[in-house]
Amino acid sequence: MTELWDILISVSFWAAAIRIASPLILATMGELICERAGVLNLGIEGIMVFGAFSGWLSVYLGAPLWLGVLAALLSGMGFGLLHAVLVVPFGLSQHVVGLGITMLATSGSYFAYRLALPEVTSPPKIEPFAPLPIPLLSDLPLIGPALFAQTALTYLAFAVAAAVALVLYRTPLGLALRAAGENPAAVEAQGLSVTALRIGAVMVGSGLMAVGGAFLTLSAFSSFFFEMINGRGWICIALVVFGAWRPGKAVLGALLFAAFDALQIRLQQTPLGAHLPYQLFLMAPYLLSILALILMSRRAEVPAALMVPYNKGER
Numbered sequence: 001m002t003e004l005w006d007i008l009i010s011v012s013f014w015a016a017a018i019r020i021a022s023p024l025i026l027a028t029m030g031e032l033i034c035e036r037a038g039v040l041n042l043g044i045e046g047i048m049v050f051g052a053f054s055g056w057l058s059v060y061l062g063a064p065l066w067l068g069v070l071a072a073l074l075s076g077m078g079f080g081l082l083h084a085v086l087v088v089p090f091g092l093s094q095h096v097v098g099l100g101i102t103m104l105a106t107s108g109s110y111f112a113y114r115l116a117l118p119e120v121t122s123p124p125k126i127e128p129f130a131p132l133p134i135p136l137l138s139d140l141p142l143i144g145p146a147l148f149a150q151t152a153l154t155y156l157a158f159a160v161a162a163a164v165a166l167v168l169y170r171t172p173l174g175l176a177l178r179a180a181g182e183n184p185a186a187v188e189a190q191g192l193s194v195t196a197l198r199i200g201a202v203m204v205g206s207g208l209m210a211v212g213g214a215f216l217t218l219s220a221f222s223s224f225f226f227e228m229i230n231g232r233g234w235i236c237i238a239l240v241v242f243g244a245w246r247p248g249k250a251v252l253g254a255l256l257f258a259a260f261d262a263l264q265i266r267l268q269q270t271p272l273g274a275h276l277p278y279q280l281f282l283m284a285p286y287l288l289s290i291l292a293l294i295l296m297s298r299r300a301e302v303p304a305a306l307m308v309p310y311n312k313g314e315r
Contacts, residue, residue: 076210
């Protein structure tokens with residue numbers, strides 16, 4: 001128990017938790033925007049992979065880091081447009097199209113990697129975003145080094161979450177977007193296009209998913225390697241449900257999962273880790289997240305028109 005307490009009060013633990021949560025927050029906000037508009041985007045896993053690859057490759061070829069972020073954003077929006085066109089005006093199965101997008105984006109990134117670097121045996125490294133301490137705030141005890149000495153993309157993740165909450169609940173656009181996922185007929189009655197709202201939401205949401213993937217290559221690992229997303233996209237879908245389709249709660253869910261993940265890494269280095277298989281520690285964050293998801297989802301209200309195709313003129 002003493003070792004556990006020492007971990008929980010350490011600055012490095014909370015700094016790691018916030019760092020692990022950052023890509024989850026970006027991708028979760030993207031998925032939340034899609035689902036609030038009535039579209040389930042199961043392409044998130046593949047879009048994150050392609051975003052990680054496109055951002056890394058752009059920087060590896062000489063582009064500035066922020067241009068790498070922009071490349072990831074645009075690539076994600078491209079896949080989002082493809083997904084949205086297939087499921088919104090054509091009304092195809094959102095499950096099937098989403099999984100198809102995941103396979104297309106994942107396979108495409110692997111193919112492009114081998115095409116661009118055919119002779120490479122180990123992933124080349126780039127110079128990633130460096131930590132950017134915020135004056136005065138980074139000097140605060142415990143919370144300062146953990147929260148205010150992160151990279152620019154971590155700050156961007158929390159800024160995006162705040163912006164999503166502001167837009168969804170404080171602007172006419174957010175009201176229209178939520179209505180598209182709850183009562184599309186009411187949106188049409190106001191003279192707005194449900195199709196345009198949903199396509200725009202999926203494009204923006206997919207762009208944020210790709211930036212979440214790019215966080216891993218441009219801010220965390222400094223290189224691209226296969227399987228680096230490792231199921232984070234599916235976790236983000238669960239976090240949307242955990243957060244009851246609300247940005248603030250979804251961010252808390254991402255922080256909770258990240259804390260579990262950071263904790264299991266450190267527990268493996270304690271005497272407890274010497275007596276238990278490491279696979280148990282790897283499973284712990286997912287098992288605890290599933291338990292929290294079960295408890296929270298029982299009270300969640302799913303957007304009424306989620307995954308329900310809508311054609312203009314229907315009632």
